[in-house]
Amino acid sequence: MLSIGEAASTVGVAVSALRYWDERGIVRPAERKGGKRFYGPDELHRLAAAKMLQDTGLCTLDEIAAVLRGPEHGDWRAVVRDRIAELVEQQRKLAIAETFLNHFLRCPRDHPIETCPSLRDYTTRVLTEKP
Template identity: 50%
Template sequence: MSSHGPTGDELIGIGETAARFGLAGSTLRYWEERGLISPAERRGRWRRYGPRELHRIGLIQLWRDTGLMSLDEIAAVLAGTVRDRTWRSVVLGRLEMIEEQQRRLAAAKEHLEHFLTCPDEHPADNCPVLREMTDVRLARQSA
C-alpha cells in the first residue's frame, strides 16, 4: 500500500480510514447514516473503503472545515439537486453567508483597533467615536 492511500482495488478498514483523516470511526458511521458516504465493501459490521470513498471523505472534511458548510449543505452538493435546489445554489448561499461574516469581522476589527488607539483613558465611557457608533446602532434599532 502506498503512503498516499490505497491503489487499485485495495480497501482499508474504518479504523485506518478514520485515523488517516483524524476522525473518529463514529463520525464515518454517522456520515454513512446521513447518506454522505458508503463503504466500498461491507461484510456484517465490517466496513472497508477504497480510493473513491477516501476522496469523498476528504471532500466532506474539506467542505466542512474550509468551506464552513453544514452536513445538509454537503449532502445537497453531493446529491447534485435536492428539492429544486441545485448544488450551485447551495454554494452561492454559503458564499453569501461567508461574505456577511467577512463584513461583520471587518467592522469588529475596525471597532477594536479604534478602541486600542483611542487617546481617552476610559474609551468605553468617554470616546466620541465609540459614542457615535452606539448612537447609530441605537437609531437603527429604533427605526
C-alpha cells in the same frame, strides 16, 4: 481498500463520524464484507472533502451532504451560493468588529465605550439610520 478504522485515521476523523456519515448517506463505504465497512480511493476523496468543509465550522452537515451527493439530490449549487452569501455577510461583520477592536486599542481614552467621541459619533449614526 481501507477498513473503517484505517480510513478514519487517514482522514483524521473518529470512526463514529464515518459510521454517522454512512447512516446519513453522506459518504458510503465502497463495500461491506462480513458487516465491516471498507473505503476505496473515491470514498477517501469524498471523506477528505467532507472533513475539509466540516473543519471550517461554517457548513452544516446537510450542506456538506448536498455538495457531496451532487445533482441527483437537488440543487447543490444553490446551497453553495447561499452559504457564500452568508460568509460574505459574516466577513462584513467581522471587518466591522476588527475596526472597533483596533480603535479600542489605539484610543487614548481609558474607557473608550464611555468617553471616546469618535465611537459615540459612530454609534449615534448607526442608531439614527435604523428604520
